[in-house]
Amino acid sequence: RLRLRVHDAEETDGTGEFEVTGEWRVPSLCLSAITAGRLVVLVDEPAAPGDRRTFTPDWPRSALLAGTRTCRVIDLEGRTTDVTRRVGRQLQQMRISREVGGVVMNGDTIDLRRLDPHTAARYAALADQDRAFPEERAPVSEPGEEARRLADQLPGERPAFGSVGRRWSRRGGVLARGRFLEMRGRTTFQDHGPVLDTVLRIQPADGAPPFDAARRLTVPVDYLTVLHRTKEIVLVVSPNGVSYDVDWARSSLLAGVTAATVIAPDGEEIPVTGRPDLIWALMNLLASQGISITSPVLDLRKRRLGAVAGMAMRVVGR
Numbered sequence: 001r002l003r004l005r006v007h008d009a010e011e012t013d014g015t016g017e018f019e020v021t022g023e024w025r026v027p028s029l030c031l032s033a034i035t036a037g038r039l040v041v042l043v044d045e046p047a048a049p050g051d052r053r054t055f056t057p058d059w060p061r062s063a064l065l066a067g068t069r070t071c072r073v074i075d076l077e078g079r080t081t082d083v084t085r086r087v088g089r090q091l092q093q094m095r096i097s098r099e100v101g102g103v104v105m106n107g108d109t110i111d112l113r114r115l116d117p118h119t120a121a122r123y124a125a126l127a128d129q130d131r132a133f134p135e136e137r138a139p140v141s142e143p144g145e146e147a148r149r150l151a152d153q154l155p156g157e158r159p160a161f162g163s164v165g166r167r168w169s170r171r172g173g174v175l176a177r178g179r180f181l182e183m184r185g186r187t188t189f190q191d192h193g194p195v196l197d198t199v200l201r202i203q204p205a206d207g208a209p210p211f212d213a214a215r216r217l218t219v220p221v222d223y224l225t226v227l228h229r230t231k232e233i234v235l236v237v238s239p240n241g242v243s244y245d246v247d248w249a250r251s252s253l254l255a256g257v258t259a260a261t262v263i264a265p266d267g268e269e270i271p272v273t274g275r276p277d278l279i280w281a282l283m284n285l286l287a288s289q290g291i292s293i294t295s296p297v298l299d300l301r302k303r304r305l306g307a308v309a310g311m312a313m314r315v316v317g318r
Helices: 028-036 059-066 087-099 117-132 166-170 248-255 276-288 303-316
Strands: 002-007 017-022 041-044 054-057 072-074 080-082 109-111 174-189 194-203 211-218 232-237 244-246 261-263 269-271 297-299
Touching: 002 041, 002 054, 028 059, 028 174, 028 194, 059 087, 087 117, 174 244, 174 276, 211 244, 232 248, 232 276, 248 276, 276 303, 297 303
Parallel strands: 072 109, 261 297
Antiparallel strands: 002 017, 041 054, 072 080, 174 194, 174 232, 194 211, 232 244, 261 269
16 A cells, blocks of 8 residues: 655646555565655546546556666667666656557667667657756655665565574685676565576675576565665575575665664664675674674674674774
8 A cells, every 4th residue: 555646747836746545566576666765657537527537556667767677778879878767867768658659678778779760869859958958866765765664564584694504604604795687577476575587696705706697586575675775685605615595684684674783882873774885894704703693783792792892893993
């Protein structure tokens, strides 16, 4: 159930703005559009005088507008422009596409050289207008949306700094970072989320060149709500370097699904949400020492963390 503030981007005086409430089924891969606070809504005019207008969220276009999917345009000269989160231009492109019956995208790229001359000229005119009056990128999330944590209401593994198996740690197991390059929906849904066909780009911890791997994964629903911010994940690497398994508790904390906090030895609470590199460094420190923290709070006042408290505070920068 959503309450939407609908407005026409071409109206600047507020006359085209109103609110509507309704219930809609949201595709899992489009949940982050709600978190970002930007949706594309199709408005149907009433069939007869006195009838109400109907409003239908366009979920694939909403994911594009939110920045969950990238959007690029190749012009007639072969130059590529990234228009991700350039909301005004994207909406105008979507309107052109709808008027002409659809424009084919290669992945998330529109190639004007493959369009009919009239449509290509309309897209080119938008590009010329954007060069003359450059549009700033919209924020990752609209102001105020950070306070409405959709992830808290959805299933998924609890975000945490991560658990450590003693045998894995003693034998030299490490953590590695990866990034989703592709995520394609299927019809299967498990307890915590949908089963997706994915392609991961994995960066080995030893500095070896990154490599891509195709995986069929159950992706927690709460992680899907932040795809407009990040597509990074944490992988647990076996001591022999053969297996790379996704650690969803660490991945969700790194992605910012929930707030992460460090409590200093003197009791000071230090928020570290939105600082993935810092969180990543703390995760590696704990893993290297064989310490499990199964919550998003790293409390350095605890006796068992005394050996790493100083190192952790240096990582934090205090």
